[in-house]
Amino acid sequence: MEFSVKTGALAKQRTPCLVLGIFERRQLSAPAEAIDEASGGRLAEVLKRGDLGEDVGATLCLYDLPGVAAERVLLVGCGKRKEFDRARYVQACTAAARTVDALGAGAALSALPALAPNGLDHYRAAREAVAATAAAVYRYTRTKDDKKAPKHPLKRLHLWVAEKGEQAAVERGVQHGLAIAHGVAQARELGNLPGNICTPSYLAEQAQALGTEFPGLRVEVLEEADMEALGMGALLSVSRGSRQPAKFILMHHQGGKAGEKPVVLVGKGLTFDAGGISLKPAAEMDEMKYDMCGGASVFGAVRAAAELDLPINLIGVVPASENLPDGAANKPGDIVRSLSGQTIEILNTDAEGRLLLCDALTYCERFDPAVVIDMATLTGACVIALGKHPAGLFTGDDELAEEILTAGEASGDRAWRLPLWDDYQSQLDSNFADMANIGGRDGGAITAACFLSRYTKKYRWAHLDIAGIAWLGGKEKGATGRPVALLAEFLLRRAGALA
Structure with a gap:
């Protein structure tokens, strides 16, 4: 438009x-x-x-x-x-x-x-x-x-202003709004595509297309051999059950000063989640094509930043895979070694998103980031806790939490902070590995965030559980494009692009 x-x-x-x-x-x-x-x-x-x-x-x-x-x-x-x-x-x-x-x-x-x-x-x-x-x-x-x-x-829509003195502010609102709208639309489109079209390889192709559209955007795609050489055992353990190869997608927007620490956005790119050996119920399993909406929101936020040419260094990271049952798939009780060197006992193969994210979060250390925000349709427990209105926010950094919450309120794409206390960490104890990949039914969204926190000790970090907001079901079924507006607001503020 x-x-x-x-x-x-x-x-x-x-x-x-x-x-x-x-x-x-x-x-x-x-x-x-x-x-x-x-x-x-x-x-x-x-x-x-x-x-x-x-x-x-x-x-x-x-x-x-x-x-x-x-x-x-x-x-x-x-x-x-x-x-x-x-x-x-x-x-x-x-x-x-x-x-x-x-x-x-x-x-x-x-x-x-x-x-x-x-x-x-x-x-x-x-x-x-x-x-x-x-x-x-x-x-x-x-x-x-x-x-x-x-x-x-x-x-075509023209917006009318009563006074010419208002025109500059309105024009800036139109410019920013249109870039955000384009980002939201891309996230919605990727989310709505079926899993047989929107595969990890397709996501990688879309990243390359974004790099072509915006020449200042540098795109890298790591293949499974690259991930194997790095030691991404947690991520690769998920993709083993699929015929579709995993992709590790990196999008670099270098709009800030040379050497300025980047903001890193990490999005879960699980293009279809059947649960693996811990198979999901058949009812509404079709909606598991939306399990890559965290990755889709990273695409949308990066697009908005590139379109506005924001003066900020930004890196979008999307670990992409499928999670299907197969003879090579993870089995309950399997133990895998993550990129960090920590071992994980897989008690439930349907808790796979955190296996993708933990290796992605460890990989982010090499960027020496100013801040890392990950977003994922991670837990049904977050939907039970907060419903379909706010995203669940987890971080031990009070200043960062306030920054994200403020961006959510300002953009109308709200989040709500939940605890990330050490009290919950013991639920992840395992007799056979450094940790289990689930912590039981109690506080499921919190223990999932606690799991991720073990891979983010070296930088400022926040986690957004978007399971309740990424898509709508029923008659209005479809991806929402959230939390692209929140992320864009966060980036605009960080870049000093708001008057």
């Missing part, structure tokens, strides 16, 4: 569709008041009939308003003015985008960002409008024709 900023008298703007916000009890927003005046009170007259519902996101399309240059005027319900916060604003932007898309107008001019949602400045309002609109019109078409797609889908 294309996004741009317009200013000037709203009634004189020529557009296939002008989007206006209406608050509860037929209260006109300031842009709507301007159109009402230009049309001789036509908006107020129409609203008295009660055709626009009171719910946030309700819509009503009007045609050929007198004194108004727009072909259509779309009224969008925004609820109570005092309650018009980020969530309701995003809901209104989403409803507007879907309605305009369905109308086949092709383009629109939205005055919703001018409504000053509670807690959002001009920059944030523009950025959220872009992100919400792009997400609303996203369609998965790789393996399915969208027969309901409009002939003239929404392809």
Whole structure:
């Protein structure tokens, strides 16, 4: 999609569709008041009939308003003015985008960002409008024709600003929002692809394609022979059960000063997880194609950083594999040696993500990183603990925790901190190895993070368990692209790119 900023008298703007916000009890927003005046009170007259519902996101399309240059005027319900916060604003932007898309107008001019949602400045309002609109019109078409797609889908959205002094902030919001939207879309697309297409090799190809698209992005792919030579015994033990070779993907964005310590993002790239010998139940196993959404979010965050050419050194690391039952697959009771030299007793082969991640986290030591953040659809226990709204955040670094939590709140892609106390470490004790790969049912998300913490002693580190937020099930089944927005916000702040 294309996004741009317009200013000037709203009634004189020529557009296939002008989007206006209406608050509860037929209260006109300031842009709507301007159109009402230009049309001789036509908006107020129409609203008295009660055709626009009171719910946030309700819509009503009007045609050929007198004194108004727009072909259509779309009224969008925004609820109570005092309650018009980020969530309701995003809901209104989403409803507007879907309605305009369905109308086949092709383009629109939205005055919703001018409504000053509670807690959002001009920059944030523009950025959220872009992100919400792009997400609303996203369609998965790789393996399915969208027969309901409009002939003239929404392809261009202009954001209207009342004052020219606001334009620079809005334009910056559009620029950042579009890059983040592109990153989210890439993460969603990779997540939605089936496991027979999105294999570890496919992920490696997509990384190379990203390097071609952004020449400043350097991409490396380690093969299984390279991993074997390094001693990545934990990661390779997972891929042995698959006919698809594992790939270790590295994406380097060198936007900062030479010698400046990089931020490293590590994402679990398990392109399909059947559980291995500890086979998962058949019900909803198809959703295990989403077990690579941690890796997909790294792709999305790296894309956003490269598109904005952020002045920061960033490395994206994606250990990619499948986890399938096979004669060569891990067996419960097997013991493997990780890249760190520590041995692991595999009590459950379905706890494989941490085996990929532990070798990846040890590998990160060579970068002398400023900070490492890993993200993974790691445990169902995190979903039970937090539901489908925030990611689970684990770190022993209070300053880093606050930095991530703040980025989550600012971007609307929230996380919630859970304990990472030494009290839980004993649950990983093993009679036969340095540690077991599971710690029992109690505190499963915490013991998984405790496992990873044993491989991160040499740098600042945080872990995001995204099992609850990476995809939706049921009728709305599909990848969400989270936590790309959180990561992008974190990177923007680190790079000093926010005013």
